[in-house]
Amino acid sequence: MKIVTYNINGLRPRISQHGSLLKLLNSLQADIICFQETKLSREEFTADLVMAEGYESFFSCTSTTGIGRTGYSGVATFCRVNSAFSSKEVALPVAAEEGFTGLLEQSRNRSNAMKKDLSLEVPAVLECLEGISKEELLEVDSEGRCVITDHGHFVLFNIYGPRADHDDKERTQFKLTFYNILQKRWEALLSQGKRVIIVGDLNIAPSAIDRCDADPKFEENQFRKWLRSLLVANGGPFYDVFRSKHPDRTEAYTCWSTQTGAEQFNYGSRIDHILIAGPCLHQDEKMEGHNIIDCHVTECDIMTQFKRWKPENVSSHRWKGGRNIKLEGSDHAPVCVSLGEFPDLPAHNTPSLAARYVPRIRGFQQTIVTLLSKRQVAAELKNHGVSQLSYDNVNMQSCGNNYKRSLDDCSVADSASIRNLPSSNQKCDDIGPSINKHTSDTSVEAQEETASGGAWTKLNPQTLNKLKTSKKARAGNSSQRTLSSYFQKTPNVRVGVDRANFNILHGQEDATVGQNGCCLLIKEVNSPNGTPVDNDENKSFSNSQLDLSPSVSDIDACSSSQKEKSDVALCEWQRIQQLMDKHKQVPLCKGHKEPCVPRVVKKPGPNLGRKFYVCCRAEGPSSNRETNCGYFEWAASKSGKKRR
Numbered sequence: 001m002k003i004v005t006y007n008i009n010g011l012r013p014r015i016s017q018h019g020s021l022l023k024l025l026n027s028l029q030a031d032i033i034c035f036q037e038t039k040l041s042r043e044e045f046t047a048d049l050v051m052a053e054g055y056e057s058f059f060s061c062t063s064t065t066g067i068g069r070t071g072y073s074g075v076a077t078f079c080r081v082n083s084a085f086s087s088k089e090v091a092l093p094v095a096a097e098e099g100f101t102g103l104l105e106q107s108r109n110r111s112n113a114m115k116k117d118l119s120l121e122v123p124a125v126l127e128c129l130e131g132i133s134k135e136e137l138l139e140v141d142s143e144g145r146c147v148i149t150d151h152g153h154f155v156l157f158n159i160y161g162p163r164a165d166h167d168d169k170e171r172t173q174f175k176l177t178f179y180n181i182l183q184k185r186w187e188a189l190l191s192q193g194k195r196v197i198i199v200g201d202l203n204i205a206p207s208a209i210d211r212c213d214a215d216p217k218f219e220e221n222q223f224r225k226w227l228r229s230l231l232v233a234n235g236g237p238f239y240d241v242f243r244s245k246h247p248d249r250t251e252a253y254t255c256w257s258t259q260t261g262a263e264q265f266n267y268g269s270r271i272d273h274i275l276i277a278g279p280c281l282h283q284d285e286k287m288e289g290h291n292i293i294d295c296h297v298t299e300c301d302i303m304t305q306f307k308r309w310k311p312e313n314v315s316s317h318r319w320k321g322g323r324n325i326k327l328e329g330s331d332h333a334p335v336c337v338s339l340g341e342f343p344d345l346p347a348h349n350t351p352s353l354a355a356r357y358v359p360r361i362r363g364f365q366q367t368i369v370t371l372l373s374k375r376q377v378a379a380e381l382k383n384h385g386v387s388q389l390s391y392d393n394v395n396m397q398s399c400g401n402n403y404k405r406s407l408d409d410c411s412v413a414d415s416a417s418i419r420n421l422p423s424s425n426q427k428c429d430d431i432g433p434s435i436n437k438h439t440s441d442t443s444v445e446a447q448e449e450t451a452s453g454g455a456w457t458k459l460n461p462q463t464l465n466k467l468k469t470s471k472k473a474r475a476g477n478s479s480q481r482t483l484s485s486y487f488q489k490t491p492n493v494r495v496g497v498d499r500a501n502f503n504i505l506h507g508q509e510d511a512t513v514g515q516n517g518c519c520l521l522i523k524e525v526n527s528p529n530g531t532p533v534d535n536d537e538n539k540s541f542s543n544s545q546l547d548l549s550p551s552v553s554d555i556d557a558c559s560s561s562q563k564e565k566s567d568v569a570l571c572e573w574q575r576i577q578q579l580m581d582k583h584k585q586v587p588l589c590k591g592h593k594e595p596c597v598p599r600v601v602k603k604p605g606p607n608l609g610r611k612f613y614v615c616c617r618a619e620g621p622s623s624n625r626e627t628n629c630g631y632f633e634w635a636a637s638k639s640g641k642k643r644r
Contacts, residue, residue: 045361077147086348098147242274255268295341298340306329587631610635
């Protein structure tokens, strides 16, 4: 069995990079794949994002309303299986949890749960979490940082650890609470004799060998000290699987800064881990020298082939505030572990937490009432001789008060069906098709005019749009006119139609379909005695087109005027840029004598928003002369100061 952990820095861009979710999963060639930082909310779930053939998935998403936290983190565990039901595979979990506490499942059934509803009860089986307030438990789980899957032989934690700057006391306390809860959970499982595997981006580099820029203060970080205390080398229960297999490997990093181009010189840190604790499967009191690493772990390594920067990208070695080519991929590299000698499990089904059971993926179960209602509407549509509409557009509650038809469904059998629309007090069952709510005002106006008499003819949608635009422009001073309306001739309100071209007799209401396969009814203009008006205006319109477009001379005049204005604006902007470039002096870095790149201070403080210049090259070890020389200069100062 192969397990992979991978901080993907957004599930959507990784799917886009590989072409599909299935291709992304298959590229990792693993049985269990743990993603961190998916950046998805449950409202964004679609089948192409969370489901792939041959995989079962389990998600935890951010549900907190904190500023900058929505859709920020998120984890997902994908398990490759042959069958989702009655399966004996170890990869398919027998149970799954979202978060540490079980409170999220309760909170989804209560509208006020996200308001720190303290009536939520921690499951009795989690007695290990006593002493931690329910408010803290719910806050930790609401950031979507943990999915727990029980695979029978071991319990797998997919973790995305919080990040906290040393001067951010609030997030530092949150991080402490997070790892305190995590430790209580695994301690309870280990006390029951279970094996525990923790994978993910912990945002902690345990030792100096795991960071490129270790300094004397490095060993004093409380989180690093905590993580080291858990490892077997320091008397803890967990094996750092990578270090167990590669104890002396240097520059074994899994994450690199995206702001400094540090991937080019492999200047990063190892913060993506696989930790294992518990006995091996064939442990016996009489047997010595047995442990889970030696008995079950065959290999563990960093999958460097997934790094964004490749040797062939050497042409873009200079950072210059952005590479010359776009590097696809995450700022992390996956880490994999191969396990052996795990026998099959008793037959079991996919746990209820799986994405296949999410309503928006699986769909909502229909009731007998809705099923019968759809059949009744279908029968009404057939009886009225109207083209079949999508059942999803039928609104059984509001259709009695709304009789408008959308422009998207404008094939009408005859005007009699429009004249005989039911009144607002009629039942929905008496209505044939459902009437769409977003009907055009022009269509409604045409229906109202029918009651007063007059013939109907058809125009194509392009002509209707021009009429609507002109009508809105003449609505009054309070109406907002569009730019295009100033260049259109105002059409005569008394629209006549040349019957010779339309082949429509007076009073005939079944006209031919327009050029786009769709048509609309408008009223012919009749004289007071009921006869159609036949004058020069009527004859001027032919081929079902109204000449509403501006003349060629008007267009040429307008285009010429606009071009002159654009040329003047362009010349003025070029003059301003030349003046700016004349006064802008970009300094040269001292190490390479190359133009620096500008930066702006974004960290809150007295220098927020202040501009400065730095060396254009990517960050790397100081022993390499090709790396960033560390030059720094404020934009307003005249002398440069080196950072190192």
